Amino acid sequence: MNINTTKIISLLFFIFSALYLYTAYNIQVFSFDENSPFNAKTFPIYLGYAGMFFSGLKIILPEVNTIKVDHKSLEYKKTAILVLIATIYGFTILRVGYFLTTSIFLASSYYALGERRWLWIFLLSFPFVALFMYLLHGVLEIYLRDPFLKLIGVMG
Known part of the structure; x- marks a missing residue:
């Protein structure tokens, strides 16, 4: 069985993104910023979701062509x-x-x-x-x- 390194890296990135998302929800914001549309949490949360989404796609979707890396x-x-x-x-x-x-x-x-x-x-x-x-x-x-x-x- 040939282990695809791209899938392994995608899985590691998925785990990293999930941990990043968890820590993004723990970011403390000022009380006057909690209900604002953009605060210190906003971008990290979206970034965590995007990382999980794209790495999940890379894990789930079939590999079209394998790349040999020197x-x-x-x-x-x-x-x-x-x-x-x-x-x-x-x-x-x-x-x-x-x-x-x-x-x-x-x-x-x-x-x-x-x-x-x-x-x-x-x-x-x-x-x-x-x-x-x-x-x-x-x-x-x-x-x-x-x-x-x-x-x-x-x-x-």
């Missing part, structure tokens, strides 16, 4: 570096703040994946995160506690 051509070192960068990001975001941590996470991820043009690395990390934070904080009025921006006097 493991010698895969870049395990870059994957391990990205996992390490994401772990460091997860441990530092609450202490340092969203803006600086996410910008450094994106810049170091681009560098780890092989981008060496520093202008593009800067433009696709710091201004992009600043724009996204403005959309969250200024337009959608979702408050993000950011110790770094408070320290330099940008946010109160």
